[in-house]
Amino acid sequence: MSLQSSLRCLWAGMALCAGASLWAGEVEVLHYWTSGGEAKSVAELKGMMAQRGHTWRDFTVTGGGGQNAMAVLKQRVLAGNAPAAANIKGPAIQEWAELNVLTSLDAMASFERWDEVLPKVVADQMKYKGRYVAVPVNVHRVNWLWANSAVLKKAGVATLPKNYDEFFAAADKIKAAGFVAVAHGGQDWQDFTVFESVVLGVAGPAFYDKALVKLDRAALSSDEMKKSLEVFRRIKGYTDDKSLGRDWNVTTEMVINGKAGFQFMGDWAKGEFLAAGQTPGKDFTCSAAPGTDKAYTFNVDSFAMFQLKGWEAQKAQGYLAYLLMGKDFQEKFNLRKGSIPVRLGMPMDKFDECAKTSSKDFVATSASGTLVPSVAHGMALSSAQQAAMRSAVSEFWNNDKLTVNDALSKLLAVSAPKQK
Numbered sequence: 001m002s003l004q005s006s007l008r009c010l011w012a013g014m015a016l017c018a019g020a021s022l023w024a025g026e027v028e029v030l031h032y033w034t035s036g037g038e039a040k041s042v043a044e045l046k047g048m049m050a051q052r053g054h055t056w057r058d059f060t061v062t063g064g065g066g067q068n069a070m071a072v073l074k075q076r077v078l079a080g081n082a083p084a085a086a087n088i089k090g091p092a093i094q095e096w097a098e099l100n101v102l103t104s105l106d107a108m109a110s111f112e113r114w115d116e117v118l119p120k121v122v123a124d125q126m127k128y129k130g131r132y133v134a135v136p137v138n139v140h141r142v143n144w145l146w147a148n149s150a151v152l153k154k155a156g157v158a159t160l161p162k163n164y165d166e167f168f169a170a171a172d173k174i175k176a177a178g179f180v181a182v183a184h185g186g187q188d189w190q191d192f193t194v195f196e197s198v199v200l201g202v203a204g205p206a207f208y209d210k211a212l213v214k215l216d217r218a219a220l221s222s223d224e225m226k227k228s229l230e231v232f233r234r235i236k237g238y239t240d241d242k243s244l245g246r247d248w249n250v251t252t253e254m255v256i257n258g259k260a261g262f263q264f265m266g267d268w269a270k271g272e273f274l275a276a277g278q279t280p281g282k283d284f285t286c287s288a289a290p291g292t293d294k295a296y297t298f299n300v301d302s303f304a305m306f307q308l309k310g311w312e313a314q315k316a317q318g319y320l321a322y323l324l325m326g327k328d329f330q331e332k333f334n335l336r337k338g339s340i341p342v343r344l345g346m347p348m349d350k351f352d353e354c355a356k357t358s359s360k361d362f363v364a365t366s367a368s369g370t371l372v373p374s375v376a377h378g379m380a381l382s383s384a385q386q387a388a389m390r391s392a393v394s395e396f397w398n399n400d401k402l403t404v405n406d407a408l409s410k411l412l413a414v415s416a417p418k419q420k
């Protein structure tokens with residue numbers, strides 16, 4: 001056996017080299033992928049692990065956006081019973097690594113040249129003090145607007161809105177035709193998903209970065225932020241009165257079934273349209289949220305690997321990490337998940353037009369400096385700051401008595417710790 005294949009055997013749980021069952025182990029994986037499209041994507045992964053004889057144990061905590069999952073994960077790790085892997089994203093990876101509970105994937109990463117096959121912005125987030133502790137599986141674009149083609153046609157909306165004047169004109173027509181103009185699920189992470197797309201569309205990516213990522217006080221109290229809050233609140237007038245607490249996928253179903261015209265949501269929503277047998281460009285459309293076609297809010301799902309006792313468990317975990325970065329998995333999983341492969345240089349011929357646009361725009365915005373991390377999806381702020389921002393924005397969305405200035409003060413209060 002060559003040195004190269006011997007090394008690969010080490011972290012791939014020997015299963016690549018020996019009879020599968022001999023070296024098989026169990027992986028317990030924390031995730032929150034329970035909707036139709038998500039479950040189909042995760043089934044691809046389970047199938048691939050099973051092919052090598054490994055047993056997959058779901059540690060599923062329902063709740064879109066993963067907040068519930070993170071709370072349960074904390075309890076489990078504190079009790080000394082960590083899973084093999086958990087879907088943890090952005091700065092939260094660093095928070096977990098600081099607790100010294102994650103395992104280093106550096107040997108595999110350097111041998112498999114992860115630095116060369118990953119965009120730098122992603123690779124940096126996977127590392128703690130320069131060492132890989134997590135594996136990315138995809139790039140989700142968050143600043144999308146989904147639309148039901150038949151509803152738009154019936155309402156007489158011929159073109160997709162490129163700015164908020166066009167958006168509200170279209171929404172008026174959809175409402176007048178008897179449909180819900182905007183399907184929205186009233187949960188704080190969904191509120192923030194809409195809010196960050198509005199800030200991006202109203203004030204642009206440089207402002208987004210200053211205000212929402214750097215929490216710059218001048219930006220947070222600026223006229224651009226006021227304008228964004230006004231547009232955000234105006235959108236609420238186009239949602240239905242049963243929105244509060246509704247799950248994102250149930251909300252997407254309203255667009256799929258032709259009850260609603262639009263939904264602001266990341267491209268995991270596409271996974272739902274596809275799982276329902278719909279075709280992009282025909283039954284539904286994906287377009288950048290108004291005013292954001294030259295920008296891109298990215299959200300990278302990644303699995304952090306926890307320190308485990310026991311050789312079999314470690315080998316199964318090693319194989320999972322190896323598999324996740326592989327071309328085969330990256331293609332099959334992302335075809336279902338609605339996202340694009342995070343691995344560079346992957347062929348996109350099997351992907352639909354939405355994914356091709358996303359892939360092209362990811363590269364273009366990365367070159368032009370208009371690629372920004374999604375705050376709503378945990379790619380920019382610490383968990384504490386993110387929670388505080390979410391709650392400020394949701395309070396404003398839910399309580400019509402709060403003024404734009406009230407919301408500005410709440411946002412400014414979140415920025416205070418960063419000013420020290």
Ligand code: BGC
Nearest residue numbers: 063064065066268299301377
């Ligand atoms: C995750 C996606 C997931 C979505 C809905 C996002 O934050 O990155 O993988 O599908 O939330 O739960």
